[in-house]
Amino acid sequence: MESMTEPALGTIDDRRPRRAPRTLLVNQAAELLGVSRRTVYNRIRDGRLRTIRTRGGSQRVLLESVEALLREMMRKRRARATARGAGV
Numbered sequence: 001m002e003s004m005t006e007p008a009l010g011t012i013d014d015r016r017p018r019r020a021p022r023t024l025l026v027n028q029a030a031e032l033l034g035v036s037r038r039t040v041y042n043r044i045r046d047g048r049l050r051t052i053r054t055r056g057g058s059q060r061v062l063l064e065s066v067e068a069l070l071r072e073m074m075r076k077r078r079a080r081a082t083a084r085g086a087g088v
Contacts, residue, residue: 023052023060032066033073043069 024032029049030040040061043049050065 021052022063024063024066026059026061029061029066033069048072 026037026040030037033040035043040049044051044059044061048065048069050062051059052062053059
């Protein structure tokens, strides 16, 4: 009979399904963000967007990093609108 203890550190627990991170093509990320492909690559280089490499070597942008950048962009827009409304 197998033990029902947790797996040792550093081992893979086969009972838990692996979930691949949701990713986008660079073109798709650019479209969602309303910027050019070049800007997406600049954001990747700056560390504002995170990517993974596929087995074939292409670069995919993590959806969660696109969502985080969109939230940041929206906060900045709201702050500018508020500052303009306050006459600053």
